[in-house]
Amino acid sequence: MVAEPFLYLDEQPVSAGQILNYLQATRKLDAFLGDIVRQYVLERELQDSSVNPAVVEQAVVDFRLTNQLTEPAQFQDWLTKNGLSYEAFHNQVAGNFKLKKLKEDVAAAKLPEYFIERKVHLDRVILSRIIVAEKELAEELNTQLQEGASFEQLAREYSLTDDKIMNGMVGPVSRGSMPDLLRAAIDLAAAGAVVGPIGMEERWGLFRIEAMLPATLDDPQIKQSLEDEVFEQWLAEKMQAIPIKLQVND
Numbered sequence: 001m002v003a004e005p006f007l008y009l010d011e012q013p014v015s016a017g018q019i020l021n022y023l024q025a026t027r028k029l030d031a032f033l034g035d036i037v038r039q040y041v042l043e044r045e046l047q048d049s050s051v052n053p054a055v056v057e058q059a060v061v062d063f064r065l066t067n068q069l070t071e072p073a074q075f076q077d078w079l080t081k082n083g084l085s086y087e088a089f090h091n092q093v094a095g096n097f098k099l100k101k102l103k104e105d106v107a108a109a110k111l112p113e114y115f116i117e118r119k120v121h122l123d124r125v126i127l128s129r130i131i132v133a134e135k136e137l138a139e140e141l142n143t144q145l146q147e148g149a150s151f152e153q154l155a156r157e158y159s160l161t162d163d164k165i166m167n168g169m170v171g172p173v174s175r176g177s178m179p180d181l182l183r184a185a186i187d188l189a190a191a192g193a194v195v196g197p198i199g200m201e202e203r204w205g206l207f208r209i210e211a212m213l214p215a216t217l218d219d220p221q222i223k224q225s226l227e228d229e230v231f232e233q234w235l236a237e238k239m240q241a242i243p244i245k246l247q248v249n250d
Contacts, residue, residue: 020246033244041238042099051097059093106234107227114230115217121176122215122222125186128152128168130159130206138197138204145194151208160203172213182207 007014023029069075079089107114115122128151132138141154155168163170175183182205185195189209196206217223 034239037239037242037244038235041235041242042102045102045238046095046098049098049101051094051101055097056090056094059097060090063093103227103231107230110230111217111223111226115215115226118226118229119215120183121174123175124172124213124215125175125178126172126210126213127170128155128208128210129161129163129170130155130168131161131203132158132205133160133203135197135199135204138206142194142197142206145206151194151206168208169210 007019020029023032064070064075067078069078079086084092130138130141130151132141137158141149141158144154145151152167155164158164159168161168175186178186179198179200181198182195182200185198186207186209189195191209191211194206194208197204198207215222217226
């Protein structure tokens with residue numbers, strides 16, 4: 001049996017086998033198959049889920065109001081430009097609600113433990129710093145600070161980093177991105193304290209802790225980010241468990 005052409009380009013038929021060869025030649029076949037498997041898994045997991053039609057309709061109304069598409073003609077023009085029918089758009093909105101619910105269900109049991117694992121990378125500290133080349137100078141500056149010298153003034157005068165023009169302020173820094181020695185010193189200190197001198201890459205630093213910004217699951221952005229991470233890990237495991245067999249009849 002001769003397979004029907006999968007695609008026509010310049011009125012010439014292009015078979016599924018040719019398309020796969022093109023994807024393989026451009027090293028995009030794995031990504032192409034990955035997208036297919038991902039969508040297959042999602043649709044399989046969502047096939048028995050449902051969403052309140054009233055919620056979907058309200059979301060459509062909100063979208064039209066937000067994007068100034070209240071007039072039927074305007075909305076239809078937008079749908080046409082985006083290659084959508086109303087039914088397809090409605091299904092997309094409903095699908096987004098279903099996917100959100102699936103993410104929440106998948107992440108619910110794992111989220112507290114995963115949050116603890118990731119907390120060191122989510123906690124942030126607002127720091128100011130003075131970076132110098134010699135340990136002796138760092139120690140001398142630390143002595144001056146203990147005697148009441150202005151951290152800001154010393155940063156502007158002695159620091160080697162560009163942030164000296166901001167009095168040494170470097171803003172929020174993830175605890176997980178800090179060198180081990182710095183993180184350990186900060187963990188034992190409180191806001192307002194100066195830690196150091198600490199040696200880092202042939203330089204020495206004094207760090208003042210301006211504020212601690214501990215992460216919490218009560219933060220909607222953090223919770224959403226972690227839910228996404230947990231869900232993607234779960235989805236990857238589901239995808240890896242599916243056998244893939246390519247069979248093309250040209």
